[in-house]
Amino acid sequence: MSEPTGVIHDIGYRHYDGVRLGRRHATVALAVHSLRGIFGLGRTIRAKIIPFLIVGVMMLPAVVSIAVMALLRQKVMAYTSYGSIMQAVLAVFLAAQSPYIVAPDLRFRVLPLYLSRPVTLWDYVGAKLAAMITAMFLLLAVPLTVLYIGELVVDLPDPVKTGNYLAAMAGAAVSALLLSCIGVAIASFTPRRGLGVASVIAFYLLTSAVSTLVSATMESVNNYTASGWALMINPFFLVDAAVHVGLFGADASSPVVYPSGGGAVALQLLLVVVLIALSVIALVTRYRKAAAR
Amino acid sequence: MNAVIAGISYRALLGRRRIWLLVLLPVVLIGLAVLVRMISGGSERIAVDFMQKFALGTILPLLGLIAGTGVIAPEIDDGTIVHLLSKPISRPVVAQTKFLVASSVLALFAAVPTLVAAYLLVGFESGIAYGFAVGALAGGLAYAALFMLLGVLTRHAVTVGIAYALIWEGVVGNFVPGARRYSIQQWAQTVADQVSSSSFLSSDLTIGFAATALLLITAGAVLWAGQRLRTFSLTGDE
Numbered sequence: 050m051s052e053p054t055g056v057i058h059d060i061g062y063r064h065y066d067g068v069r070l071g072r073r074h075a076t077v078a079l080a081v082h083s084l085r086g087i088f089g090l091g092r093t094i095r096a097k098i099i100p101f102l103i104v105g106v107m108m109l110p111a112v113v114s115i116a117v118m119a120l121l122r123q124k125v126m127a128y129t130s131y132g133s134i135m136q137a138v139l140a141v142f143l144a145a146q147s148p149y150i151v152a153p154d155l156r157f158r159v160l161p162l163y164l165s166r167p168v169t170l171w172d173y174v175g176a177k178l179a180a181m182i183t184a185m186f187l188l189l190a191v192p193l194t195v196l197y198i199g200e201l202v203v204d205l206p207d208p209v210k211t212g213n214y215l216a217a218m219a220g221a222a223v224s225a226l227l228l229s230c231i232g233v234a235i236a237s238f239t240p241r242r243g244l245g246v247a248s249v250i251a252f253y254l255l256t257s258a259v260s261t262l263v264s265a266t267m268e269s270v271n272n273y274t275a276s277g278w279a280l281m282i283n284p285f286f287l288v289d290a291a292v293h294v295g296l297f298g299a300d301a302s303s304p305v306v307y308p309s310g311g312g313a314v315a316l317q318l319l320l321v322v323v324l325i326a327l328s329v330i331a332l333v334t335r336y337r338k339a340a341a342r
Numbered sequence: 343m344n345a346v347i348a349g350i351s352y353r354a355l356l357g358r359r360r361i362w363l364l365v366l367l368p369v370v371l372i373g374l375a376v377l378v379r380m381i382s383g384g385s386e387r388i389a390v391d392f393m394q395k396f397a398l399g400t401i402l403p404l405l406g407l408i409a410g411t412g413v414i415a416p417e418i419d420d421g422t423i424v425h426l427l428s429k430p431i432s433r434p435v436v437a438q439t440k441f442l443v444a445s446s447v448l449a450l451f452a453a454v455p456t457l458v459a460a461y462l463l464v465g466f467e468s469g470i471a472y473g474f475a476v477g478a479l480a481g482g483l484a485y486a487a488l489f490m491l492l493g494v495l496t497r498h499a500v501t502v503g504i505a506y507a508l509i510w511e512g513v514v515g516n517f518v519p520g521a522r523r524y525s526i527q528q529w530a531q532t533v534a535d536q537v538s539s540s541s542f543l544s545s546d547l548t549i550g551f552a553a554t555a556l557l558l559i560t561a562g563a564v565l566w567a568g569q570r571l572r573t574f575s576l577t578g579d580e
Contacts, residue, residue, distance in 0.1 A: 099501055106509075137508050145501040239359050243415045246500040247408050248363060250508070255370060258400040262374065262392065266381050269388065 072167040076176050079168065083180035087146045103142045104188065107135060111192040115199035122205060128196065128217035129293040130302030132189055132224055136285040139228070140253035142188055143181075147232040148245030150177050156240035160340045170340060174332055181233050185225035193217050216297030224288040227321055230328035231284065237335045257283045264305050277308040281317060284324075291317035344431055344439050351413045351443040360412055364405065364447070368455035371401050375459035386470070389463035390542040393474045397456045398530050402478055403507035405452045406485025411500050413440040414567075415493035424576060434568030437494075441487055441564045448482035473538030481530025484556050487563035488526070494567045494574070522546060529556050 082091075088104075089097030114125040132139065154160060163173055197214045235252055236245040260282035267276035280303055281287045290307040293299040295314030301307050308317075356364070374396065382388045417423040426436065456478040460471035492499040511525045522528045532545040532552035545552075 095497075099498060137513055141501070141505055141508060144504060145498070241359075241416060241419065243411055243419065243500045244360055244363070244408075246504065247404070247411075250500075250504045251363060251367065251404050251408075254400050254404060254508070255367075258396055259370070259374060262396055263377070266378055266388065270381055 072169070072172065075166060075168045076172040079163075079173065080176035080179045080183075083150045083177055084183055087150060087180060087184040099145055100142070103138060103145070104191075106138050107142075107188055108192050108195065110135065111196040111199070114196055115203065118200060118203045118205060124200075124205065124207070124210075127300060127302070128193055128210065128214045129220060129289065129297075129299040131193055131196070131217060132220060133285050133289055133302040135189075136257070136283075139185070139188065139224075139285075140250065140257075143185065143228050143232040144246050144249035144253065146184065147181055147229070147249055148236040148239075148242045150181060151233060151237045152240055152242045152245050155237065155339055158339075158342065160336065161342075164340055170333065170336055174329075174336055178229060178233055178329070178332070181229035182225050185229050186221055189221040189225065190218060193221060212297070213299055216293050216299045219297065220288055220292040223292050223321065224285065227284055227288060227325055230325045230332075234328035234331045234335075237332055253284075257285075260286065268305065273306065274308060276305055280305050280307065281320065287317060287320060290314075291321055343442060344435055347426065347431070347436055347439045348443050350426075351440050352447075354416055355409060355412045355443065355447055360408065363408055364451050367401050367405055368451055371397060371455050371459050372462065375462045379463050384464055386464055386467060386540060387542045389460065389470060390540055392463065393456070393460055393470070393534075394531060394543070397459060397474060398477060398481060398527055398534070399512075402452050402456075402481055402530065403485060403511070403527065405448060406482055407489050407500060407503045407507065409444040409447045409451070410486040410489025411493040411503060413444045413493075414490055415499050418493065418576070419497070421576060423574075427571065427574060433571035433574075434565070437490070437564055437568035437571055441490055441567070444486035444490060445483050448486055449479055452482045453479040468540040469538040470540050470543070473534040473536070473540075473543070476537050477530040477532075477534030480533045480553075480556050481526050484526045484529070484559045484563075487560040487567075491563040491567045491570070494570045519546070523551075524555075526556070526559070528552070 085091050088100045110126070110131065117123065117125050126134065154163070160173075164170060168176075193214065197211075200209055231252065232249050235248050239245050239248065260280050263279035263282070264276045267273075267279055281290060286303050286307075289302050291314060294301050294307055294309070295317060307313075354360075375392065378388060378392055414423070417426065427433065453475050457471050457475035460474045464470055466472070489499065489503050492503055496502060507527075510521065511527045514521045515525050515528070528545065528547060529552040531543075532547045532549055533556070535543045535545045536549040
């Protein structure tokens with residue numbers, strides 16, 4: 050009888066019999082990982098340059114405003130207009146970073162690997178969206194809060210505008226929700242990061258340019274209602290009109306008068322909700338297809 | 343100029359999803375031109391304003407970005423550029439071919455729709471349509487070269503490109519007049535102003551400065567991209 054030729058060695062493989070943290074933990078871990086990745090944490094130094102440069106630019110008006118408040122003793126800008134003034138910077142951040150969180154997974158077709166774990170499709174999409182929403186919110190909320198603390202510390206003669214600050218924070222939350230859903234949905238349609246960046250920025254540039262243009266044209270023929278509604282094509286002004294002006298009664302941050310009145314505000318809020326819903330549906334449909342491959 | 347490389351670049355640019363964005367932007371431009379025409383009824387002032395802000399200010403940089411980075415950045419991203427660079431073709435020729443492909447795409451998707459949009463707005467009145475078409479072509483060439491160079495220099499070419507187009511040309515250019523001297527958009531407008539005789543179109547720069555700057559940027563970027571490809575090292579994705 051000959052010696053056995055093939056031997057299975059006992060290399061000491063052991064089962065994992067610790068606690069299984071489960072679906073929710075996995076989802077939270079994915080969201081936190083994506084959020085860190087958006088700001089380049091845990092990635093190479095080159096991946097940190099762009100997000101932190103943008104954070105720096107976003108902080109600039111807050112720092113300058115505090116300096117002006119301290120030296121010249123006067124208010125520079127309303128909290129609610131911060132987002133509208135810095136909209137180009139916010140849009141660049143959205144365009145630069147939303148493809149990052151969706152494109153690599155689609156490109157390397159690792160979705161089935163995620164879905165073979167307890168994480169479901171909705172968990173995956175939800176985690177990615179939550180990460181982007183949190184990042185966009187932080188990007189606007191941190192400068193606002195710094196500015197607010199600055200106003201408290203500087204202690205101007207006129208009362209502190211806490212109401213305006215809270216309205217701006219609510220607006221920051223709604224605009225983060227709306228922009229992130231749209232941005233991630235657009236970015237998810239291509240596995241290429243470069244094209245994703247271009248598509249998201251094309252969306253912002255087209256909506257902002259078209260809204261300004263149509264609004265100005267309507268104003269030139271004295272149709273002020275249409276002019277106000279045309280401005281709503283720009284998501285930043287839509288949120289400004291719906292939340293800041295509509296819900297909190299702040300001053301508008303655009304030169305054109307928004308459509309006002311209860312019906313108009315309700316319609317604007319509905320528009321925000323519909324846009325978010327459509328983006329989420331598009332995103333889930335896209336991922337159903339990607340997961341099947 | 344190398345026909346095979348040109349063919350590959352055309353396929354990369356016009357195949358798959360990129361073409362939709364390249365078609366969408368001119369369609370929006372022409373659609374809006376029709377809308378503005380219907381509302382404002384052929385006013386020359388509004389037409390010039392529309393062409394300056396929308397055609398040259400928004401659509402052209404976007405198309406330049408998509409075409410300019412699109413000819414080379416995906417290949418670098420995929421790593422397939424290695425196959426191209428390992429062939430006995432001079433690297434500057436590779437860069438020049440890709441630049442020609444991007445410029446021809448921009449001529450078709452940016453300059454021609456600009457001409458059509460301006461014609462729909464005011465017809466061929468005071469050379470506005472020709473002026474903006476020539477301006478779009480000149481600006482498009484410079485954008486194509488610059489953004490192709492960015493694609494060779496960095497993995498984040500599109501982000502750097504939009505930061506330049508949106509923040510430098512858009513925001514900084516609006517507040518700091520000096521920044522306008524160094525903006526492709528302004529140079530393109532100067533060229534348009536030179537060709538057109540419309541009194542509503544005026545530019546702060548002289549045509550000599552703008553033309554020299556456009557030429558220098560275009561030629562310089564293509565040459566640099568070629569030189570850069572000669573010593574190209576493919577780094578991994580982060």
